[in-house]
Amino acid sequence: MDLGLKGKVALVLASSKGLGKAIALKYAEEGTNVMLASRNEVGLKETAEELTRQTGVEIGYCVCDLKIVEDIRSLVTETVARFGKIDVLINNSGGPPAGGFDAFGDEDWQHAFELNLLSYVRAIREVLPYMRKQQQGRIINITSSSIKQPIDNLILSNTFRTGIIGLAKSLSQELANDGILINTVGPGRISTERTAELDEIKAQKLALSSDQVKAQAESNIPLGRYGEPEEFAKTVVFLGSGANTYITGQMILVDGGMTKAF
Template sequence: MELHLVKKNALILASSQGLGKAMAAELVKEGANVMLASRDGEKLAAAQRELSQLGTGKVSYMVTDITKAEDIKSLVAQTAEEFGGIDILINNAGGPPGGSFSDFNDEEWQQSFELNLLSFIRTIRESLPHLKKQGGKIVNIASSSIKEPIPGLILSNTFRTAIVGLSKTLASELAPDRILINTVGPGRIATDRVQHLDKMNAEKQGVTPEEMTEQSINKIPLGRYGEPEEFAKFVTFLVSGANTYITGQSYLVDGGMIKSI
């Protein structure tokens, strides 16, 4: 299958490590130019060096706090200027703190809103003038909670599902401009974030992190955590030229863990 990604220009948020970096790696392998963004300059520089060896595409980075509107404006402008345009936008953000409803005050709700929803809205808004020029692809990274709320993650459950509503609405609004937009939720993918959640849940239940991980794996029909590369390959298809008719949809990459239809 030809993905038609050579010389396409992609902007990926939260891409110095984890799923963001894995998605960047797959795009670089396919010949795309990729702009990395996160708050950690050292990790970004290391990721750029590593990913630049994987393909013919150019890899750049910009230190960005995606909770700040001016940072997002600068990031989008720099990406368009350096690459000559933007064809692909992948919105991604680290997960908010775990806890129940009574654990969080207004400030913490506001912080999660700005990180996990408003950042996506702002980046889409800034990128649209570039995406509209030749059509483009947007993928919003959410969570398996878009299909089934995760106990102890009320902030994530709230704002990840809001992303689905945003994407579904924009699918209709952006279709005349030949922009396809979809949402993808990872299940238990082997990242630092999942390791942190396993440790947090282990402490709550009075078990070891290893026992917690085993409990989680037992709920996955495929019997293991997914690898970041497996998740990234699916997203790569959605933002590629091979996807010409899929928009407004929500997908899980979870090894069959979520049982909802």
């Protein structure tokens, strides 16, 4: 199947490592120019060089703190200045801290709102004029399996990720006439630093080893293991490609069957 991605431009947020990096690599493998973004310049530079070495495709990077509106604005401006357009926006961000209701005050709620919901709104707002002008675009929001089933001890994720669903469903109605398709993809347990970190937190809480916590989690996944970032990235890249012509406003989990909600 031709994904129609050769010569396209993808802006992938939070992409110095983890899921964002895996998505950036998959786009580059399809001949798509990619702009990477995160806070850590050294990590970005290393990732950009690694992906260029692997694919031969031009990869740009831009330091951007997704909590800062001016950073998002200049990221989008720089992407267009360098590559001439934006065909795909991958909205992604760092995860909010683990904890239940009693663990967080206003500052934590505000922080998670800005990072895990408002940054998505802002990035979409900035890319829309370019996508509307070319009357086509793909927007994919990376969230969590908490969009379908709340996760214990992750109340900030459970609250703000579901906001993305309302946002994306509304936008799918508003943007269809401009040829812009928007979808949301939720990872279950995909092996990245974030998953390892959450397993470690749980292990300390339960006085177990992180291997025991991982084994316990895997026993609740019908496919019996954590997913690989590449497996997650493949779904994202299909939805955010020219091969996807009729899916918009949907939420899809890549979770090995872990979530039992319809």
